[in-house]
Amino acid sequence: MVWYGVGFETTTPHTAALLERATRLGVKNLSVYSAHKTMPNALLALLGGETRVGALLCPGHVSAMIGAEAFRFVPETLHLPAAVSGFEPEELLLAMLALVQMLKNGEPGLVNAYPRVVHSQGNAAAQALVDEWFTPCDALWRGLGEIPKSGLTLRPEHAFWDAVSRFSPQARTIPSRSACRCGDVLHGRIEPTECPLFGKTCLPEHPLGACMVSSEGACAAYYQYEGSGL
Ligand code: SF4
Incomplete structure (x- = not known):
């Protein structure tokens, strides 16, 4: 097995x-x-170069394991505000408020907005x-x-x-579709809607790239909520 x-x-x-x-x-x-x-390290690779991401909402479930302090590099190395968030509406709002305040003050820091679950050291x-x-x-x-x-x-x-x-399983390399802009979406360089395939040939029920595969993917979320006011 x-x-x-x-x-x-x-x-x-x-x-x-x-x-x-x-x-x-x-x-x-x-x-x-x-x-x-x-x-x-994935976040460092994603956000260390050219990016339009201005702040980071850090995942509460991952933070519960590795601790809020594991994201200290976001303000210190990437110079971006970071807030650890839970999943209830008020927890998300609290974390977003912290991000907006840090952006407004021009003071990137790390805020744990999910303290009932996340400890500093995890x-x-x-x-x-x-x-x-x-x-x-x-x-x-x-x-x-x-x-x-x-x-x-x-x-x-x-x-x-x-x-x-x-x-010794042999891994098969599946070439990515050249028109898929997932890399740019994940780096924050473009909005999902700027991908020429978005909502046309690439749909949640027929995904052409990683970002459309699960409901958590940026393209799938845009597809579901764009225009809904959320
Ligand atoms: S997942 Fe689909 S919509 Fe998103 S960048 Fe790739 S091809 Fe475009």
């Missing part, structure tokens, strides 16, 4: 917990194909579990290419559980 490990810092602890439990129970017919990703137990099993690796991102140290792979001492070491 191969467990396909996907997701950011929020889901990696589940994969690590699965491996921990499998070890304890003496399970032998399990391996993990890790496609886990981490946010900080979940130490989850971080220790992930560290025990995983180590950073370069990772390929759809629309962005390879970003150094933005993924997680199993540590060499856990190679027994690693589906890549165990089965």
Whole structure:
């Protein structure tokens, strides 16, 4: 059985917990194909160059694991305001208010607007579990290419559980569609509506790029809410 490990810092602890439990129970017919990703280096790659992004609403679920302080580099290195937000309307509004105030004052900082869940240093137990099993690796991102140290792979001492070491699967490279502007959308260089395929041949039910695939994607969100006043 191969467990396909996907997701950011929020889901990696589940994969690590699965491996921990499998070890304890003496399970032998399990391996993990890790496609886990981490946010900080990806954000640095995304926002470190030319961008029209003026502030960052940081995800509360990821922050619950890695801690609000993990986003300190946003004001200090990228010179952009950052606010950690929850998912209730009032939490989103509070975080956006913090961003607007920082932008207005020209003082980029980091605000934790989700303190009932997110602590400054995050979940130490989850971080220790992930560290025990995983180590950073370069990772390929759809629309962005390879970003150094933005993924997680199993540590060499856990190679027994690693589906890549165990089965040597051959990855197939699927060329991205040349007209898809996902990279520009993700960098904040263009609005999704500026992509010539948006709403024509690229639709949520027929996505042509990563940003239209899930409801969380920028193009899919624009498609759903553009013109709704939200
Ligand atoms: S609208 Fe579709 S094709 Fe255009 S950038 Fe978005 S995902 Fe890519």
